[in-house]
Amino acid sequence: MKENQHIEFKSRFSDTVIETLSAFANSKGGSVYVGMDDKGTPIPDFEFGKETFQQWVNEIKNKTQPGIVPDVTEKVIKGKKVAVIRVQEFPVKPVSFKGRYYRRVGNSNHQLSPNEITDLNLQSLQLSWDAYTKPGKTVADLDLDSIEKFIDKVNSSGRFRLSGEWRLDLEKLKLINGNTITHAAWLLFASEKTEYNLHLGRFKTPSMIIDDKMLNGTLFEVVEDAMNYIIGHIKVAFEITGKTTKRTEIFEYPLPALRELVLNSVIHRDYLSPIDVQIKIFDKSISCFNPGGLYGGLTVEQLKKDNYSAHTRNKLIAEAFYLAGDIEKYGSGFVRIRKEIKDYPTMKFVFDATPGGFITGLEYEQQRTKQDEDKISGGLSGGLSGGLSGGLSGGLKTLLKVVENNPGIQLKEIIALLGNIPTRTAERHIGKLMEQNIVERRGSKKTGGYYIKTGQSGNTK
Known part of the structure; x- marks a missing residue:
């Protein structure tokens, strides 16, 4: 013993x-x-x-x-x-x-801590903080357009049917009681800025920030704005498939997994903490810091398994996102993230308890393999470093392969596929291939693109 x-x-x-x-x-x-x-x-x-x-x-x-x-x-x-x-x-x-x-x-x-004391009391009473009255605010402080959008979204999801009479609907969901509103109603439909921020940043190193943005608004808006910011700071490639040369966008990270990370940070954060949600984007990783530790006695070890029991800190907020179709059943977010990253062989899902909160993220375990590069770079098959003839340098060989696999590709797409190389470098390489009569440009300046010149495709085999 x-x-x-x-x-x-x-x-x-x-x-x-x-x-x-x-x-x-x-x-x-x-x-x-x-x-x-x-x-x-x-x-x-x-x-x-x-x-x-x-x-x-x-x-x-x-x-x-x-x-x-x-x-x-x-x-x-x-x-x-x-x-x-x-x-x-x-x-x-x-x-x-x-x-x-x-x-x-x-x-x-x-x-x-004081916050843990409050959480423990609410758990024992089977209550949640977001169900309590928001002091100093009434229904007059809610944004009607946001409420109506929510009602439409719930009815479209098919998970619940609301009448369209917003007062009755919000009372049915226990978000308001007469003119009194809950913390959840304030966070979901506030007509002005709330007390809570979501802070995003693009980092080169932990101490070198390239760009940052502070978001504050209704929780539904914050989720969408955060996703737009993240998408704007990660790489995207284009894969052309089929006879119709349809282009498919391939993002550096699976967007559904990123969305789960953002939703988790917004829905399950401890709103009694003054600390902001923090999302950091690095060259090969993305992390989300969520104020407040694990809730309801849940442990990190339990989260590593797919059969853990869900515990919800903010029940009304979680229910609103569920009814709107933004999340599935409670506690399944980590399962879906693991499923989404299966197509990214060297990517891993990381999470751990930290002082004052919980951190989740996606990161590449090691230097990207060719399999990853093929996916991120638009499925460039056959290898980028071998089999290219004509005495071309490495950079020209790579660019030539991009053009061959993506007929009609434009300069900005070439830059994205090659890891956001400098525009002048891409223009110089394209110019050399055109001088050697290997690549040509077809179409207008606005809509045209680059092609392997007729009769030259054998140079890339």
Whole structure:
């Protein structure tokens, strides 16, 4: 037997025993073995009398709020008597010890922050913060256009049917009560800026920022604006397939997975925290910092499995996004992200608890393989470095292969496919290929593009 989430050893009865019992009561319950050392070995000289247990119970009850009444029994371990003090998980949490609150984490007691105390209380009452009244705001502070768009979106999703009478509909969803509005209604439909920001940035290194933007608005707007910003700062290639030469956009990251990351940050953040949601875009990774730790006792280890139970910090906000069709069933976001990145062999989904919050992200594990480059660069088959004749340099060979696989491609598309190389470099390489009578331009200046010159396609084989 070892110390763990539910067991603690103490050599004697003291305030540290009561602290641990309060932590057990705020978690899943547990037992303190009094009269044992840290290794679980009984102490030879430990003794207790007939009235000892009742004295302990009284002291525990008096020093905890609400008062804990534990079960105390005698047990013989390795021929020695020890006392076992047991408590169950308390129904209404949190329980305090001398005005402080603790929770059992692993084999130690963790003192709760003010936000964690509030979360634990709401969980025990099966309530969520976003269902409480927004002080100083009424329905007059909501944007009617945003509400009507939401109602239309819900009805289009087919998951629920709303009447179109916005007051009745919002009351049915418990977002308002007469003229009183909830925190959720304010965040979803505010007619002005809220107190919460989403901060995005494009970084070259952790200390070198290239561009940044602060978003503030209704949550539905923030999600769309954040996606537009991200898309504008990641690479996109074009793959041409079929006889119709239809172009397919291939993004550096799967957009559905990126959207899940943004939705997770907005829906599940701790709105009692003053810290902003932060999304950082690097050359080979994207990360999202979400204020507030994991909710409802969920652990990082559980999230690594697809069968974890969902816990929702902001129930009304999550329900609104669900009814609007933006999320699937609660708790399935991580499953969908793993599914979306399967087509990106060296990409991995990362997440971890951090001080003050939780971080999720997508990143490339190592230098991109040819398989990744083929996908990101528009499916350039046959290899970019070999089999090209005519004495061309590496850069010209690569550009020539791009033109061959994408007939009619324009200069801006060539630049994107080649990793956003400088415009002057692309123009210079195109010029050299045209001088050597390998590539030609067809069509108008506005709509035309580059082609392998008739009779020259063999140069790339």
